Amino acid sequence: MKRITASLLVCGLLAVGMAQGAEILVTSNIATSTTWTADNTYNLQNQIYVLPGATLTIEPGTIIASTPTTNGAGSLAVCRGGKIYAVGTALKPIIFTSKNDDFKTWRPVCNEWGNLTIMGRAMISNTNILSQQSCPLGSNVSPMEGLVEEFPGDTRVLYGGNDDNDDSGSLMYVSIRYGGRVVGLANELNGLSLGGVGRETDIAYLEIMNNVDDGIEIWGGTVNLKYVSIWNVGDDYFDLDQGWRGKAQFGLVVQGYSADAAQGSGVCDHCFEMDGAENSDAQPVTTANIYNFTAIGQPLAGRAGTAWRGNARVQFHNSIFMELGTNLVRFDNASDNDNGYAYNGTLTWAETWTTPYSEAWNKSNPKTGGHPNVSCASEADLQAMYQAQTSGKLAEINYCVFYNNLNSGAYSNSNGYNYVAGLSGSNCVGNIFATQSPIRALVRGADVTAGGKTLKPVVFIDPRAVNDALTAAPAAPADGFFTPVTYRGAFSAYDNWLVGWTAAYQYGMTGLQGDVTGDDQVNLDDISVLSENWLLSL
């Protein structure tokens, strides 16, 4: 009885917490710094830019709920020189969503509004654009995918520059749901788009739930991310491009669908898609370091755990890849529209897996090799220099747990590179092919057909580590960013950091409802925390 009473009280307090006041229609760009407060809801009416010099501050507990429209009109983008401070708390997350969100029930929809885009001035590589240099001049800029120039020379849509320490603000405890405007073919908005975002920007505790395109896509820059959760998006979940040189730790990927639409625009594609640079010989090239992710695939509809393009170099450590649709590792050079691995003397993909992180990229003359690109020859012998890696090989999947990846090609690849050997050989070490689930619970609902594919939607997970996920792995470096934990995957045996602030929690897809303290019980401790939080907000 005490438990039931406590649950009811907790639900009541949560409901109080969600109660919102006036609806503010946001119709024009933010040129003057503005604070959005938790006693209102904000409805984005069109593409809203936070212009250079302006700051958008969003208070904890604020809901930005936009009117659902075809190809979601309402959207928010922070320009270079603009800032966003959206710092919520575990009990008062900041929620970007559609007005159709009832905060109780998951719906199989997306594209009801736009997204959150942040553009900064850190270095990028984009040789797709005429006049952009593959030499690292620090002058490359690029228009953001999914944003449209409203007039010739509209610089609001541009990202990139020469300041890797750039600061676009802070995002913490932010949940982004049901978004992803479709601008055109292969031109859609991701849940969170980060273009040229610098390392002084802080991003932690961020969730994407349902989006038409990717969950998080990062183009260049040096921003680091910690505690990210990406569910049910319609394309890739964590997508890297144009020379991102960052780190990420503690991430959850749960593949699914967000609309009855084609794969890539409603039905999940890859868990990770990685592109080094638009042409492989350009710098900087994506060279990243990822620890402690849990990637849960779609056994029938999803594609690869990791897709590799365009000279990408990414290290995966201490992670879980389970129930993938196809391969764990996919050589995806052919899908790239640009020149990929091995272009212009760069390393082949296979060589990337066996080359130390500190080696030059030019295989013919690895240490000092001159650049074969005539236009750059006198200026740069572009080496593997722009990176966040500090040890190991350029590409690695080490100390991970693989579970229930039942596709016949899960550990092999059609281009002949033998990943079974690779994943257990000297260039990929410490991996475990588990026979028992590495997470506490995974419940899939009835099969659903979407985009012509059969999906097995995840309706509940308890992602905390069990079994082989608790087999100690070498801890992430204690470098001040990474937390040096030895478990594998995004969650320890005890802490489900999704509880309290995510859509997944609100929709009953994880955690015990009302258990805001995460101790697996709903009791007076939870009421105490919620009451205190409520009182402090008065």
Added chain:
Amino acid sequence: MKTIIRLLWIGVLTAAVCPAAEKKPQPSGAASEASVQELQDQPLEPWRLELLDVAFETAAKMPIKPHLKDRSRTQAMVVETALKLNQPERALRYLQQIENWRRGACLADLAVYAARQQNAPLAEQYLRQAREIAEKGLSGAHQEPVQEWRRDLIQSKIAQGYAQLGQLETALKAQEGLEPSQRGKMLLGDSQLQQKDLFDKEVQRLDSELKQNNADVRNNVLFSYAQMYEMVYDRQEQRSQLEEKIRNSWSPLPVFLRIQLLTRLTEAALDHNDSAKALELLDEVRRLMEKYQWPDETQFTLGAPLAALRYRAGQPQEAEKEVQTLLKSYEAKRQSIFNIYRADALRPLAEAYAQMDDKDTALALYKRAVEEGVENLNSRPRAEDLAATCCSMVLFAVEPDAELRERIRQIHKGLGQPW
């Protein structure tokens, strides 16, 4: 019922909060060890001190919520300016008001300054305080998530401090395992580098860092070589060795960094009255500048210092032509440069004129920079611009006239919502 719960909680919270509220938190990093002899400010014209204070107060006006990072970054810039002008007491007073990790970085800078002044006890005291912030963060409520480059930036400065004190082992230990963006920075000071064995050791250490093959490390190492180049300029062999190292290693770096490196070498040549070498370097930079198309903002920050150096190198007419060309370019491109970046473009032009002994034009350009800085509607970029312009005027010794002083005062006073 709701009222009862509320009253109960208010009681509990009051009891919990009040004792803490009564204790005024001691700023971490404050110099409290009174037995150590303090550093003293050197004489400086009152107007420069006044402008420094305006710059700092301008930065401090930015509200901590949400602008802690912006405010602290700008405050740290003023501290750096104060130290450049031998104002350590003032720098200490300023840095104690910084409310995030940058206080640790500024404390380490002050420690390096104290070490250079042969005040070892004070340097060690500041280093201890800086280390505390690097390791534990700043006590108090206002903290960003820890990111390694922030901690390591403090740590790299701490290493420099110990090296300047002659504690090389401690210095080397302090910079072990730093993340790439903070590796490869020079440890030793001017007097130490005059000893051949120490010079060789430092070169060896930097050479081995270079082998990391990382862009950030390489960037730092090459700028360290450039600093050493200046310090050993009179020793031809060592100077040539350093220049060769820089030239052999810069090709993978962005070209704007190469221009900045050449600018440093030119400054060093001029500081040692070697105009011939300076002109040779300046011609090389000019060719590089002309070869590429630069973003509007970059063109001025890179180009204007070169004109000033050409003036110093004995080509005043050429220099004037260069800076005038840049100014014309600014006029032509002004509309396409977003307003928050216009003062950034004008300041280096003003600085160039100041160095070319044309203080009137410099003052006129500073006035324009001040006005461009308030074009944006928001006080955060206004404050950042005003603080930067004040620091620039102080550093380049361009005294504001009454009109500009009044305008600066007005702008400073007017800072407020919206930030």
